[in-house]
Amino acid sequence: MSRRDLWRPASGCGPHCLPPPGGTPGVPAARRAARLVALLGMLVLGAGLAVVLPLLPAAERRAALGGWARVTARALGVRLVVRGRLPRRRALLVANHVSWLDVLAVLAVAPARLVAKREVRGWPLLGWLARAAGTLFVDRARPRDLPTTVGRVADALRAGRAVAVFPEGTTWCGAATGCRPAGGFRPAVFQAAVDAGAPVVPLRIGYRDALTGDATTAPAFLGAENLWRSLRRVLASRDLVLTVAVTTALHPAPGADRRMLARAAESAVHLCSAAAQPAARRAPAAWEVDLAA
Template identity: 35%
Template sequence: MRRGWRYTRLALHLLQGVLTTALVFPWLSLPRRGRLRQRWSKGLLALLGFRMRVDGVELARPALLIANHVSWVDIFAINALSPSAFVSKADVRQWPVIGWLAAMNETVFLQRGSRGHARIINEEIAARMAAGRHVALFPEGTTTDGSHVQHFHAALLQPAINAGQPVQPLAVCYRTPDGAFTRAAAYDGDLSFMDSLSAITAAPCIEVHLTVLPALPTTAANRRDIAHAAHAAIAARVAPEMLAAAERAAA
């Protein structure tokens, strides 16, 4: 019964989001759109049974937010923290409904392998940050089950360097109420969206922990050093055992 009730509420919430985006957003300023997106994201997390826990330092503004990637839920957790323009792969734009919603919510679509397009995208990201807004991306380029952090693609950090804006790491963890690791929210491997949604709705409660880590200046560092520092900071919160093993191997 709990799962059926959540599916019903989810459908109604999605319908509300589509109607708001189509009928209300065209008349609103970007800041007001952001506040509605933040409220809608908080509502989505609540109806799916998530509790949000935030700790760490204050968010820098503007900044390029970078996080480890576990689930499609990550996007709404970050938007609940601060309305952000996300960087996404270009083919998402072609997805029915989702692509349109993403485009209407400031998503920047990245076409990999095209230097000319990358330059345009970098300028678009820099313009958003120059306007005082957050831009968010997942530098792993894929998802994990949340137990580890994969390699960060440093090239994705170049827009922040070009704009002279800081990079702020966010550590994303999913836990049970007693603090144990759970992969219930994971969207990795061969899991379909419905598989992931089914696991989430079957769980009594999942806590999504967001740790805001100190912002990294970009004015006197190259992108590889920034990516390494951000990876180490996030891994220390998500998978401290993995980080310690890597440090022992390096020594």
């Protein structure tokens, strides 16, 4: 194993975290096929959107991205629910990372500039849309470039933009913290919020079955897994609910320690949110909206 590989985050989750075949209720094959066709249609629409986005004013660009993400999630049969309120101004949005669906969730809730791995640039259609949306790409194989990326995030925050990042650097199944070690939030990107004087808003992303209210790992996309296999599980899932819980914003003081800020955000995401708990045991939210309604 090279030093480059040692620098990259590695998930402790694996196939044992996923539901067994037939372990969760599914939809008929015809419904799966219809969802796939709808998804392909949204990808084609996204390619057209990528051409138009650079020409739109900032407000219209965010509205177009958010609308596309919401409709795409709906095409997949996913119900999106938001708990809490996002700040209206610039902020560094930090979230746990379970699935490729997380990106749709963040764009639907807060169409921010995303920080993504460099490989996304080469993805068919999605890479094109990501570039058009102003995504900030980071090369995980070149840790020396990280300060430059942090500087670009800080510049975007100073310019009044919201920036979203998954500071764990990899995906986790989301079932429990057993395969996710403490200190999973990498602190580097939090320096951008300190330098720009911008708030940090932790987001807790969770997936559950609408009928039982129980958390599910069906949408999880694990590092060694094939994307098509993960997509098939989502297409087959019945009553899948994606919840985004917005926790209290953190306001770093000038010169704040980015490591302490990262730990505080991680605690808010993994310990202080009830987004992944069964609905029957959750207290009513002060503000909740179902974006599929």
